[in-house]
Amino acid sequence: MARIEINGLTKEFTGLTALDSVDLSLEKGQIVGLLGPNGSGKTTLIKILNGLLKPTAGTVLINNMTPGIGTKKAVAFLPDRNALPEYMTTDQLLELYQDFFEDFNREKAEAMIADLGISTSQQMKKMSKGTKEKLQLCLVMAREADVYLLDEPIGGVDPATRDYILRTIISNYNEDALVIIATHLISDVESVLDDVVFIKEGRVVLHKPAETIREETGESVDQLFREVFRC
């Protein structure tokens, strides 16, 4: 059984089909790029995986469970916006994560926070945008989860932070976890990916290992992406 198994997944909003019978099977031990331009259905898919949206039709199974409490215990989600209570300090947020997530490794989070020089006593709302993003990433990656769902983890961060984030994803790699990186900044992440999934207008148009793409086409994933999604 794959870690994530999606069959005939459809999501309709009034006057819009955001996902159109998507089939997708993702195995553990992989870092998968979920790639598509804005409005392709990426975010809708991520929300459904997190239980923030309910599908119109089709099924989603994570660890063989439909999204709910069971899957929320197993999925570490990094949203594309800051949703943490900003009045809390780093220390309070560490406690919050520890309270709610059994798989949270506090020592690991503290080590990452120290690495990045983030203050532990400062309120989150007083931090710079970049620091907030880094802190969020530390909290999410310090979970020992089965699935990491990272929505635009490198959107709008400086190159040094981007490198740190990518290195964190690599160093955190383990054979039992599935890491999904949803992004449209492909050239930055492509060397980190095992598999690549292209989403276009609510459909999966390609699902292949990145190395196979390079081998078969003689192009980078980024170049292929530009061709597939040419306006």
Add this chain to the structure above:
Amino acid sequence: MLGKLLKYEIPALGRSLMPLYIGWTATAVLLGLAVGPLSSTSDFMVIVTGMMYSAVATAVVVMAVVMIIQRYKNSLLGDQAYFYQVLPVSAAEHIASKSISALVWILLSGVAMLLTGLVIALFSGELLKISLPELFRALAELKLSGWLTVLLSIIALAFSITKSILGIYAAITIGHQVQKHTVLASIGAYIGVLTFETCAGRILFAPISRLWYRLDDLASFNLIMVVAILVSAALGAVYFFICRYLMENKLNIS
């Protein structure tokens, strides 16, 4: 998990309300002084401090209501849902934690009001004029049946408050089913909730309607309170299940 939610939920509301309580107490001190030791010259100080006191009192009520609505809306249906709704917690626990913390802070606001009253009495010197033996005699006269009535009234109040909170939550949750004009839809839903409540109340209270004319009779009053508790519990349960059903099956975070 409910306990853990409350650990964060109750302080979250308190952050906005505690400073107001402190301000409220401060205006109570001023009002007390203006009424008591400083009252000799003119009424001006009494009017000013009285207005300050009522302004803060209003602010507490408005703030409490706004915060209760905001907390629910933002953390379960708005932007912060990206954190709260991915916690491994059931919809029922989320709704319960919001309702309980809202009830706690409404009751605490009531207690704060009583305390500001005491503060006024204390600083104006009126408190010292109350004779303790007389007070105890008055309390003793309440007897067991009297205390039962007090207890029932408080429980009825708590149930009624919780029911009203859940009614607001239900309206907000229904409103969020609409993708555009969510606020308008929520207000519309709330009008629906109020209409439903009036009708349901009329039907459920009908069997004991004649008791309303005998409120001076403690037994009838107690009975009304019991029925009120049951009615609030029934309506509250309906609202709770509406919220839970929509959150479990129709959640739609944009």
Add this chain to the structure above:
Amino acid sequence: MDWKFRNGIPIYLQIIDEMTMRIASGAYKPGEKLPSVRDLSMEAGVNPNTMQKAMAELERKKLVFSERTSGRFVTEDESVLKELHEELAKKYFAELSEKLTKIGMTGEEIAEAIRSWLEELR
């Protein structure tokens, strides 16, 4: 050490090339313990499975060997290293001669040019 990858070529092949160069040039000495796959992946900024695949290929070529508990080491087998040098030399000569032939030089002219260039160096 900096890693740079070119577009459109499988990354594991580029890692093999880079590691081969490092071994041939002595950046990794014979018998030296290599960093773990995780550390190498982090250093290169690549997927750990890709790095693992490249390492397996280097092992197959006998340039590195792994000991079950202690990690992965550069080969100490001189014949393998000698072969590697010869292979690389051949490859570079091939590239050089291809370019020079393209600009119209004959084999003898190339040999002569190399000889005089080496003398100049001295």
